[in-house]
Amino acid sequence: MFARTALQTQKYSFSQPLKTSVRYIRTFKQEDQPRLRINSVVPNFEADTTLGKINFHDYLGDSWGVFFSHPADFTPVCTTELGAFSKLKPEFDKRNVKLVGLSVEGVESHKKWIKDIEEVSKLKNFSFPVIADESKEVAFLYDMVDEEGFKNLGKGPVATIRSVFVIDPSKKLRISFTYPPSVGRNTSEVLRVIDALQKTDSKGVVTPIDWQEGQDVIIPPSLSDAEAKKKFGKFKTVKPYLRYTKA
Known part of the structure; x- marks a missing residue:
């Protein structure tokens, strides 16, 4: 499902998709985890999503991206968040921004959850991809877990934290937010910082x-x-x- 990752080799480039085999016994080592810094190129990967398989960098193309994670499917705060982001998709479209979500459940679970999100948020159509990260590979690459979750990677159930990454068209990380699972995000702040980044870049x-x-x-x-x-x-x-x- 994924591309080879740093878990298998320490000779890798994040400009290329990172794949892994389901037959590989994963060991999530901190020394193999990429360091995400402002203006660093974010890791690329391939994954199954609710809209089909994507190559992350190719999917973003020449657009900006907002990539954000959720602790699990059918959780209350995440349901409100995904509904709010989906309602604001026209605003992100105006800014040439693509939305990409992630949760550690499978695609079929995501699709069932999206029906709840549409019902709760009164949406006609939830229209951006949610990545299925059952193996926790992407959560590892983007450090989307808390301290206890990191210790438990590869050993048992792990809930991702509420991470948000704002990525520019050159695939560089421009802003990141990290929230604990108990605190919902602010969509207005995400839009505000995108406006600020695009203004400062252009002017x-x-x-x-x-x-x-x-x-x-x-x-x-x-x-x-x-x-x-x-x-x-x-x-x-x-x-x-x-x-x-x-x-």
């Missing part, structure tokens, strides 16, 4: 606390006043290192 600015689309942005201190005036026109100086301008 060469940075965003202040609680920034929302349409509000003033900050000119990076690396630009002189002369350079800032040439690039942005008018700006407001609060401190020599804190200058606001229109985006």
Whole structure:
């Protein structure tokens, strides 16, 4: 179901799909786990999903991605989360963002759960893939477990934590959130940070606390006043290192 992983060899590249054989006896070693840092290329993999088999990097293509995990199927908080993300899919589409979920149950279980999600959230059509990660391979690659869960990988049932990864079109990790299983996510914050990332990428600015689309942005201190005036026109100086301008 998956591509070869670091569990089988330490000579690997995350730009290539990582496959594993179900016949392989998996050992989840911390030294083999990739380090996910801001601006690192995220691991690629192949997996079965509710919309068929995907190659993760190929599926994202030239789009941004939001990849998020859930502790298990038929859990209350996850049901509300997946429903909320699905309702907001048109907003993610506007931003050229693809949504991809993950849970540690199988595809058939996911499909039955989606019927509940559609009923609870009053959705006509749940339309993004949910990965089946029964082997916990992807959970390992993306460190989607807590301390106790990591110790139990390969030994028994493990619930993934609520991880969120925002990935840009170059497949680099730009922002990640990590929540315990007991705390639901904030979809508005996910959209907000995507707006901020896309704004700062396109305009060469940075965003202040609680920034929302349409509000003033900050000119990076690396630009002189002369350079800032040439690039942005008018700006407001609060401190020599804190200058606001229109985006």
